[in-house]
Every structure is written in C-alpha cells, then in structure tokens.
Amino acid sequence: MKPGARASSPLFPEPKQERAGSPRSVGAPGSPATPAAPFLRRLITPEGLDLRLTLASAGERASAYLLDLTIMAAALITLTILAIVFGLAVGEEGQEVIAMIWLLGAFLLRNGYFILFELSGRAATPGKRGLGLRVVARDGGRLTAEAIFTRNAMREIEVFLPLTFLLASSVAGDPVDGVMASLALIWSGCFLLFPLFNRDRLRLGDLVAGTWVVRVARARLLADLAAGAAEGAPRFVFTLDQASAYGVKELELLEEVLRRRDRQALTAVAARIRTKIAFAQPPGETAGGDPKGDTDEAFLTAYYGALRGRLEQRLLFGHRRRDKFDKA
C-alpha cells in the first residue's frame, strides 16, 4: 500500500479536513446540522480545539438589556433620592458638591455602566450574566478596552438618539417639526433594529468594535446514566442485534427521557423499544407492572447502556450512526 493511500483512508482522516470547509462542519463531525447550527460559530483555541460557541439570540440580548436598564434606572432613582435628601440636610454650602456628585454619577451611569462591567473578567454586565452571556472578540483574540469602549459608545445612536427623536416627535407643536422628528425617528430606529437583520445578531456597536455576544453555558456535570446501566446489567441482557436497533439521535432522546423521569413518557418509550427490538421479558419481570414501578426505568437505563456501548464501539471504528435509518 502506498503511504498516500493510507493517509486518506477513513481510519486515518487528516485532521485538517475536519476543520476546513463550509460552515456546516461546525457541527459534530459527520453529524447533520442541528436546528441550533445557524447560531454556532467556531473559535479555534491555540490548542487547536473548536469551542463551537453559540451566539446569543435577539430575545436573550433584549432581555439582558432590559435587565440592565432596570438596574440603571433603579441606581439613578436611588442616586437622585439620596441627592435630594442630603441636599436638604446640608443646606446651601454643600449643595454644590451634591450637584456635582449627581451630575458625575448620572454621566458615569449612562456611559460607564456597560463599559466598566464589560471590562471585568467575565466581560458581561449583570443583565448579561443573568442570562449567561458574554462579549467576545469576533476574531477570537483578546477583548480589548478600545473595543468595549467603542461598542458601548455606539449605544448613543442606537438608543439615545431614537429616544431623543421620540421625545421630540411627541412634544413637537409645529406639524412640520413633528413630521421631521418622526422621519428622524424612523431613520434612527434602523440602528436600533439592526441586530434583527444580520445573521450574526450584531448590534451596531458589535459591528464597529468587532465583537459579538455568545452564550457561556454553566452546565452542571450530571450523573452518568451508564453508571446506572452497569448496575442493572444482570437484570437485562441484550443481543448484539437488539443493541444495534437505533442511532445517536435516538440515544440522545432516550437520555433526555431518562433524565426527565416522567413516568408516562418512560412507560411509553419502554413499550415502543420492547416492541421494536422484540425483547423477551426475563422471568420475574413484567412490563410496567412492577409494584415499585421502576421496571420501565431500569429497562430503559439498561438499554441505554447497551445502545451507547454499541454505538461508541462503532464510533471507535470510525462510524457514527446518525439515527435508526442510517443503515451503513
């Protein structure tokens, strides 16, 4: 065999092939694009691993922003109340200092809130943290202070400019002024709705600063279902054919069903699998009829272990069986 032929065999795939190519290859190698795939973006670490970041959806962005606005409004109201209270308390002399503090505080709140929080290690405002989002440089490099400043300075035309025109159009006495202000409102509204019209959900500020906002999931490490399968192994034994009835998609569904532990779903799924693989009840087991009610769950857990074992075995030999229709 020639060395070249060996390098291109499926057993020894070139690592490059996996990474290069169309955006579809951001999904798991060989797997079809999942419904979430349009929002998957690659970020190759210096170690050569693709982190497969998920972009935040427009809804999440809006919720985070509203959350931040609420916090800012609360802070401003508190600041104002404090200023009034102290202003009344200190009399003429100190009022100037209080006016200064209020002016600076309001300015800092309007311009500094986003910048300071995004400069911190988590690169997220409290609103974004609440929704599990963070700001990331689009090129995968460091998020610089300039980028953070720029992306937030642009809020001036995204939010405050439309707001100004909104106020102007609602208080305009002259009809011509009113029309002008409404036109200006439409013009500036385009900046506000910008994220809805591009596939990366870029805000104007993101566009100019070269950033985007991604989801950083804080998933907990759940118990390994295969551990339960190992315990149940003596109770249920599956043949190779039975363990090969399904593919990865069904395995993941089964995992979800087992984790949710909804009794009805467990019974229904167990019944369907028993029929599909023509499973003969071992003596002493009745389908769904155990007084403790855990036969179905035990069966499914055991089958999960068997199916995963079989599929992973085939995975090691280079074949990832997508679903039950994948015959290869």
Add this chain to the structure above:
Amino acid sequence: MSALTLRSRRFRVEREADWRRLEALLAKGEGGRTAALSVDELIALPLLYRAAVSSLSVARAISLDAALIAYLEGLVTRAYFFVYGTRARLRERLVRFFRVDWPAAVRTLWRETAVSAAILTVAALAGYLLVSRDADWYGAIMPGEMTQGRDPTATTAFLRSVLYDAHQQKGLSAFATFLFTHNAQIAILAFALGFAFCLPTALLVAQNGLSLGALIALYASRGLLLPLTGWLFIHGVTELLATILAGAAGFRIGWAVMFPGSRARLDAVAAAGRTAGAAMAGVVVMLVIAGVLEGVGRQVILLDWARWTIAAVSLVVWLAYFYAPRPQRGR
C-alpha cells in the same frame, strides 16, 4: 463483566476530579479578583485547562454522553476566556494607554483630523463672515439657550462684563461638571454618528465652528476681540481639539463603512472602530480638562495675558504630546 465496561464511562471516571477542580478554581477566579487564587492554584489552572481541552477533544470523538459533552464545552469555554482573557492590571493598562496607545491612535487618524479641522475652520470663517455682514445671522446660527443674553442687541458693557464676570464664586465646580458632561455627551454622539456615512458628524463639527465664528464676529464688532480670545481659548484650545478628534474618530468609522478598501467591510469597520475608539476614550479625558479650565480656571483667572498663556501652553502641550516624534523604545 466489570462495572466499567464502557470506555466513555471509564474515561469520565478517570478525569472527573480534574474537571471539578478546574470548575472550582474558575468559580473562585471569576469572582473578579485574580488575587483570590493562590500561587499553586494559578500554576495549576492552565494545566487543568489544557487537560480539559484534551478531554473535550477526546469526548467528542469517543463519547455519546450528550450531557457530558455539554458540560465539558461549557467548562472549556469558560476556562479559555479565563486563561486567555485580558489579564494586565488596570494601572498598567492606563499607563500604557496614555504613554502609547492614545497618541498612537491619534497619529493614525491624522488624515481625518486634518479634514475635521478644516471643516471646523471653514465653518468658523463662514460664521464670522455671515455675522459681520448681517447681524441677523447671529440668531440663526446660535441656539437660543446658548446665547445667555450675548446677542447683537446687547450693550458693549454687558458683553464685556460676561468676559470678566467672576460669576459668583459659588457654583463653579458644579458648573464645570455640567460643562464636562454636556460636552462629553455631544462628543460621544458625534463619534457614534460617524457610522452614518460621516455626514451627521460633519454637521455637528460644522455647527461648532459656525457658532464659534458668530461669537467672534459679535465681539469683534464691539472692539472686544482680544479679550474674547482669552476668554474663549483658555479652555477652547483643549475643547476644540477634542471636538476635532471626536469628529476625526467618527470619520474614520464612516469612511471604513463606505470604502472598506481591500478588506472585507466587516473587518475594515472593526479595525477602524478600534483605532477610533482608542482616540475617543482619550477625548473624554480631554473634555474633563477642558471642563475644569472653563468652569474653574476661566472664572478665577481674569487677566488676559494669563488666559493667553494658558491657551498657548495647552496648545503646545497637546500638539507635542500627540505628534512630537518619540524615541523608539528598543524592546
């Protein structure tokens, strides 16, 4: 049949402790202060991160445990940003910004700065000519609330009193603060408006120039030109420079939007945005200084020559700071 038949399960059992440790360290470190981590932990963190990277890579290849892969992806992503995120201390970053980044960004913007300065100058000339020909223009150029009684109908004595009125000594610092916040907000707006193809930014800069010219024309017509320059430029040098730079930063972005050159538009805009952003952050600092000079310095210093000196010194200092050639530091 052993309890650990599944390879993927054995794989997980062997490495789980390391992942949990990395998770705990991240939770500690992400709290904000890197100082929360001990030296040993700081040394361990990158190692644990690399181990987790390799775990994820292997898990994707051999494991079909969706929950495990989701967990590892979240963990590695968090660790990646922690390990490779910005780490320089705030003080070092600030020093670097004022010593290197800001002047460098301003120098890169020299073309835009020239255009912005030209717009301001032409507008000021236009404002001057218009008002000196026909004083009615003054009302059209100056927004009503800005005149504060300084209009062509005012008496010369009143106009002079504005220049030397020490106000009441009270309220100076609040006044300075107000001037700063107001001007800074306008400057940030001018910068952001650059995105809309430069035009709104140019308008804002031109409006500044027009009112400057109009004011000069008004005072010149009463023979108060020299005192006015002292009153105006004690802070005006800094403020007008800041205006010019804010305009220039806006132009840089708008220009990249229109003419991205050989790069993709998105990349060109992002690069322009970063340069302009660095220059713009400094402009806010300039406006703080201008606010102090205007709100306090001008009210306290009433001698013309002292005002001129400050104006001249600030001009020289700013220009030298931005444009003077500096020694190449070999490192």
